[in-house]
Amino acid sequence: MTAADAPDVLYVGDLVTDTAIELxxxxxxxxxxxxAGPWLAMRSGAKLPFAGFQDFDACGNAxxxxxxGTRxxxxxxxxxxxxxxDTGQRIVARLQEHGVDTHLVRVHPDQHSNHHFVLRHGAERTILVKHHEFAYRWSAPTGSAVPRWVYFSSLSEHAGGYQDEIAQWLAGHPDVRLAFQPGTLQIRAGVDPLRAIYRRAEVVIMNREEAVAVTGGDHADVHDLLARLHALGPAKVVVTDGPEGAYASDGDEHLWMPPYPDPAPPVERTGAGDAFAATLVAALARGETWRTALRWAPVxxxxxxQRxxxxxxxxxxxxxxELLARAGADYGPAPFPEGPPSR
Incomplete structure (x- = not known):
């Protein structure tokens, strides 16, 4: 890459092909x-009909x-x-079709690519996941290829050393801004393996349940969750809460961002959190303000x-x-009072 086309954002995380099966x-x-919450149950030993399936290449948080970001x-x-x-070839080809630079995608001989199965039941989904044990190695960008931002997200439980390499590279490149959207396995691993990433991040985004798991905070008290996330080091934190909107803090004020009104009931919720986090970071990478980034993300x-x-x-x-222009004047982040906001 040359200085003219060095990435605005380098996205880091596992890739996967999803097969979505409509039950x-x-x-x-x-x-x-x-x-404990909602459950999906199937009759054991039965042959179960399904409505159809679709394959989606080049999925995963990153x-x-x-x-x-490209859009x-x-x-x-x-x-x-x-x-x-074949799965790996399709993944790379799909990313290139979207205009994503793939020269840092490493291809491992004699290994399979990640393939997940998404069981769709109405607008909800249950995902069967398996992450292969790749020999992860950080291909550190140098010179004119150093990005302005790194967007770090979901990796497998086998990537501990790789995460350490990324943290060390970031420590040596203080001008590179870091966004962290932890994945399920990173949440499950706890804070300690990722403490350097949390401390280095400019912005961390996760959902309310994940924030409880990471911080040990009170699910009913979002102020407490935001404060506990800040204590890990990031300058800005966002806790999403599905149809209830999102809560955000830049260290000075706590804001509530309502959802953008849905034109119809959701078709499927896969990727909603990724879209929110990616859009917020894209706005910041484009030079928009914190409040403007919060307005962009729910759209x-x-x-x-809807798809x-x-x-x-x-x-x-x-x-x-265009969708922002249709929103009312009151669509935007607003301070919310001290004490736990109602769910």
Missing amino acids: IRDANTITYSDR ANAAVA LGLRAALAADVGKD NSMNVV VGGQAGLLRLRELE
């Missing part, structure tokens, strides 16, 4: 709730975010790992849930601006 709700496949006018590159198989999230898959509904900049 049929009948006596064999049901959903129910108990004190890939979804990179595609969002919003950013130069996006992606550092990731795939196997030398893309709203549109993604199946995490990328089909991602907006181009012109489309996002």
Whole structure:
């Protein structure tokens, strides 16, 4: 890469192909709730009919975010790992079709690429995941290829050394701004393996349940969750809360950002969180203010849930601006009072 086309944002995270299987709700496949939350149940030993399936190549938090970035006018590159198989070839080709630079995608001979299965039940989904044990190695950008931002996201439980390499590189490049959207396995691993990443991050984005898991805070008290996330080091933090909107802090004030009104009930919620986080970071990377970035993020999230898959509904900049123009004057972040906001 040359200085003219060095990435605005380098996205880092695992890549995957998703096969989305649409289930049929009948006596064999049901959903129910108990004190632990919603459950999906299937009759053991049965042959279960399903309505259909779709394959989605080049998925995962980082890939979804990179595609969002390119559609919003950013130069996006992606550092990731795939196997030398048909799935890996399709993943790389798909990213290139979206305009994502893939020269930092490492291809591993004799290994399979990640392939997940998404069980769709209404607008909800249950995902069967497996991350392969790649020999991760950080291909450190140098010279004119050093990005302005790094967007760090979901990796497997086998990537501890790789994460340490990235943290060390970031420590040596203080001008590179860091956004961190931890994935499920990084949340499960706890803070200690990622303490340097949290401390180095300019902005950290996660959902409310993840914030509780990471910080040990009170689910009912978002102020407490925001404060606990700040204590880990990031300058700005965002806690998303699905249809309830999002809560954000820049260290000076706590804001609530309402969702952008959905034009219809959601078709599927895959990728909604990725769209929110990626759009917020894209706005910051484009030089927008913190409050403007918070206004942008729910628009893309709203549109993604109107389509199946995490990328089909991602907006181009012109489309996002048109939707923002239709929003009322009161659409934007607002301070919320001390004490736990109602759910």
